[in-house]
Amino acid sequence: MKFYKNLTKRASHLLLTALLLFSLSCGKELEQFPSNSFSKGNFWTSESNANIALTGMYRGSLLYNISTNPSDWWSYTGIVFLEHATDNAYDRRGDNANQNRLTNGTLLPNNGVVSSYWSASYERITICNDFLENIDKVPMDKAKIDRMKAEARFVRASQYFYLSQYFGSVPLVQKTLTPEEANNVDKAPKSEVVQFVISEMTAAAQALPFFGQLGANEVGRASKQAAWGFLGRIQLSEKKYAEAAAAFKQIMDKGDNKIDPDYRSIFLPSNENSSENIFSVQYLAGQAPNGLPQHTYPAVLSGWHIVNPLGNLADAYGFDDGTPLSYSDPRFSVSDMGKNRDPRFRYNLLWDGTTFGGKKYVCHPDSSKSLDQLTYSKQATRTGYGLRKFFSEDFSGNLQRDYGANFPVIRYAEVLLSYLEAELEAGKPITQELLDLTINKIRTRPSVKLPPLKAMSAAQLRPIMRNERRIELAFEGHRLWDIFRWKIGEEVLMGDFWGAPFPNSTVLPKTSKKPDSQKRWFVTSKNFRAEDYVWPIPQSEIDVNPKLAK
Secondary structure (H helix, E strand, O other), X not given: OHHHHHHHHHHHHHHHHHHHHHOOOOHHHHHOOOHHHOOHHHHOOOHHHHHHHHHHHHHOOOOOEOOOOOOOOOOHHHHOHHHHHOOOEEEOOOOOOOOHHHOOOOOOOOOHHHHHHHHHHHHHHHHHHHHHHHHHHXXXXXXXXXXXXXXXXXXXXXXXXXXXXXXXXXXOOOOOOOHHHHOOOOOEOHHHHHHHHHHHHHHHHHHOOOHXXXXXXXXXXXXXXXXXXXXXXHHHHOXXXXXXXXXXXXHHHHOOOOOOOOOHHHHOHHHOOOOOEEEXXXXXXXXXXXXXXXXXXXXXHOOOOOEEEXXXXXXXXXXXXXOOOOOOOXXXXXXXXXXXXXXXXXXXXEEOOOEEOOEEOOOOOOOOOOOOOOOOOOOOOOOOEEEOOOOOOOOOOOOOOOOOOOEEEXXXXXXXXXXXXXXXHOOOOOOHHHHHHOHHHHHOOOOOOOOOOOOOOHHHHHHHHHHHHHHHOOOOOOHHHHHHHHOOHHHHOEEEEEEEEOOOOOOHHHHOOOOOOOOEEEEEEEEOOHHHHOOOOOHHHHHHOHHHHO
């Protein structure tokens, strides 16, 4: 009855779970109500309780502190760790790590990551269905009820967005189910799920406030722009280019959101509420902490170094004049790989000899005394690179409990790049005005200062635009979706993958598992299959309901 549990356990425990979460900021109010007083019969009786339930709905199954498999699409393990399935990053835990197996030719229905995403989605969906079925009972202003309903429809539709994009045909559950119903549910065609997302996001946007209308105490709640962002995403994926462009253009025309001049700061606590971040996962140091530092920091700072950027991504960051990287170019310095590079290389990555958190990051394969030496065995880098993005340099607290930076789910930079893609694929002329309205705003922000692109053909722009998405949005959970919808898995997820070059190393030629003419460290190989574009329904679900295998 696992599927039933996914669909119903949150309905029965929603009130207590939401109450516990709400207590993070309202401890005194919690003390006024014993947990056993919150049965369904007496919970939906006040606006205060409705806000508790709303908070629980936004949290879903998201776990704070640290976790291994993704507890939610919006958890850091759900966002950042998904990059391990791409050509952007490698999981230090090795080739058999669940994320890596999504795309290396060994994906099976018993994959733990696939099961975690599936369960997390249906737990959120159950919370939303329960919320929608009960919120009208609350004696409160109708406008507030309508807004909360729109938020529930937004959150529920977001889950069906992810399910449709990765699983295809899935059960389309729009009400709470009995055990018998849950264990006999049918899959809906992907086209029906997609249309549901489009209809729900469209309806939600009508009742949600604009981003600019959100108060300081409403950070993290959905806005019209957030709904339009998801609407544009699914239309872009379904090749409804005109409709996608229209959705993204609404965000652009409203003017509430801007490209922040300081790229690096928008991922840090100091500027996490930048208007560039349209919708973000909310964390709070000490109480609802973001545990990514523990998983990602280098060993010299007591981190586990799980996330390892691949050389394939590092090399996608060109020179600071906008030209592509070349190891043979005199501007490239193997002793300082950040020199003369696209500044986002420096903002996002760590490399041998750089400084991070007041410590020198030493990962050269010849540096045997360094905790971060590049090997196949140490709890350290597997690629010669580390992750700097998302982390404040002056953070000095407990890596598991004391970091509270939010995670962006939708950024204005994504909106501009997606609008450009929709216009390009719709066959619209690639004018200077279009480029200046979109990609050039990103490339020329003061902290990046790349030269603006000039008008060119669609064929010339497409690879540039796709690379811009990759390097701008790296580790924000977009790359695998882009690979899937562009159908380029057989191109970019095949063959050997390498780390950083160490041409002067004496250890690398004897230790790296494969030789390389450019003296790069060998990391792994992938063998992506066409069937990997659609994830299998978890075997545990099929065992309960064989109809899901059809």
